[in-house]
Amino acid sequence: MPSGPLSIRPVSSKRDTKQFIEIAYRLNGNDPHWVPPLRDEVAATISPKKNGWFSHxxxxxxxxxxxxxxVGRISAHIDFLALEMPPxxxxxxxxxxxxxxxAEDQNAAKALINAAEDWLRGKGMTKAxxxxxxxxxxxxxxxxxxxxxxxxxxxxHHPAHYQAWIEAAGYKEAKKLLTYELDVTQQFPxxxxxxxxxxxxxxxxNVRMVDKSKFDQEAEIxxxxxxxxxxxxxxxVPLTPPEIADVGKKLKPLVFNDLIRIAEYDGEPVAFMVTLPDLNEPLKPLKGSLLPFGWAKLLLWLQRPKARTARVPLMGVVKRLQSSRMASQLAFMMIEYIRRAAVETYGASRGEIGWILDDNQGMNAIASAIDSRINREYVIYQKPL
Known part of the structure; x- marks a missing residue:
């Protein structure tokens, strides 16, 4: 471990960007549960030219x-749409x-967070x-x-010691996010x-499958x-057309008609549920690179995916129905139809739902009703600047 003086500097070159990406692989490489992302995907995420989020x-x-x-990295960023949301x-x-x-150690963590805070203050921000x-x-x-x-x-996925380092920097919990897991081979209660x-x-x-051949229309719904x-x-924060276009390109290979459902009431789309086979399972052995033969293995998997886990990252029911019994009925119907498809077609034995806000009573009640249990918790921290 380097022992000299610590310095913090902004990323300003292609070489810096490569170091920014690579440090995650060095610090997390020995964690058996970390899934190395594809380096090209990380590069696209942080590039204003390739991530539609940068449009706002x-x-x-x-x-x-x-x-x-x-020995560490951090981003400081401002979402201009977030600034317009109700406090x-x-x-x-x-x-x-x-x-x-x-961060490799607590001193680096503290200095990086300080640098991010200073940048945000310089932009007129009052909370991080x-x-x-x-x-x-x-x-x-x-x-x-x-x-x-x-x-x-x-x-x-993050090292456990990051929690103490962030809290030592003066941060308090703003919101907790939960994921639930369940055995999808078992029928619901x-x-x-x-x-x-x-x-x-x-x-x-009417609960129907999506039609991937009409991807743009289905995505709009x-x-x-x-x-x-x-x-x-x-x-x-509302999703914008540039973001949807980028997400569509990224996730389209993971879209399978029977794993995404739209519920219609009197012919009107009023609810949806998106389920993805767990891409992390084939990605993990690739160690962040598609070379030399990773691309072929991944392409083969995408053509006939078999995954132990299927994840529900998104679902929603229109606001006017959310306090009605209809909302939970539509949710249970979509979950059940997707559960059957995940087991029969994709070989899934485990489902994961989330993230869900810890105070979202409706969704947490649905998760409880299908005998799922909390398996992961994430915290978003906040601090006045």
């Missing part, structure tokens, strides 16, 4: 160095963020939230429970089965429901 955001990246060796929903005027955090990497829709929060198993697709059966008899309800359903949630 700006960021500065920092490196920590000792004796010429990189009672967590963000609002003066809210800045930091994320993409990695982190880690959020980079968008709230990407990998929000620090893992504080569930270090004993690997994350599923699009979820983060009798009450849930009766609710699903009753819904199937209701001629006004889901986006409209999502932005309505989540609009009052803590931390909500």
């Amino acid at each position: 955001a700006e960021a500065q990246y920092f490196l920590a160095e000792r004796d010429g060796e990189t 009672e929903q967590g963000f609002g005027p003066g809210t800045g963020f930091w994320g993409l955090f990695e 939230l982190g880690p959020v990497s980079l968008s709230i829709w990407e990998e929000p929060g620090l893992l504080v429970k569930g270090h004993d198993h690997s994350p599923t697709v699009l979820m983060g 009798p009450l849930v089965q009766r609710i699903v059966a009753a819904g199937e008899k209701n001629e006004r309800i 889901i986006l409209a429901i999502l932005n309505d359903a989540w609009s009052d949630n803590w931390g909500f």
Whole structure:
């Protein structure tokens, strides 16, 4: 471990960017549960030219160095749409963020967080939230429970000691995010089965698969429901067309008709559920690179995916139905149909739902009703600047 004086400097060159990316592989490489992301995907995420999030955001990246060796990294960023959100929903005027955090030791961690805070203050921010990497829709929060198993697709994984380092820097919990796991080979409890059966008899309800051949139209339907359903949630920032275009390109290979459902009531789309086979399972052995033969293995898997885990990253019911029994009925119907497909077609034995806000009573009640249990907890921290 380098022992010389610590320096913090902004990323300003292609070489710096490479170091910013590579430090995560060095610091996490010995963790058996860390899933190395593809380096090209990381590079695209942090590039304003390749990530649609930057159409309403700006960021500065920092490196920590000792004796010429990189020992940490952090991003400081501002989401201009987040600044427009109501303060009672967590963000609002003066809210800045930091994320993409990695540090070899506590001194580097403290210096990096200080650098991010200074940059945010210089931009007029009065509150910092982190880690959020980079968008709230990407990998929000620090893992504080569930270090004993690997994350599923699009979820983060962090060393346990980061929690103490962040809290020592003066940060307090702003919100906790939960994921739930369940055995999908088992049928749901009798009450849930009766609710699903009753819904199937209701001629006004239609739960259909998406049609990947109409990807853009289906994505537009889901986006409209999502932005309505989540609009009052803590931390909500609307997804924009540039982001949707980028997410579409990234996730389209993981879209399978029977794992994504849209619920219609009287012919109107009112709810959706997105489920993805766990891409992290084939990614993990590739160690962040598609060369020399990783691309072929991944392509083969995408053509006929078999995954132990299927993850539900997103679901929503239009706001006008959220306080009704119909909302939970539609959710149970979509979950059940997707459960059957995940087991029969993709060989899944385990499901994961989340993230879910810890105070989202409706979703937590649904998770409890299908006999799932909390398996991972993430915390988004905040601090006045």
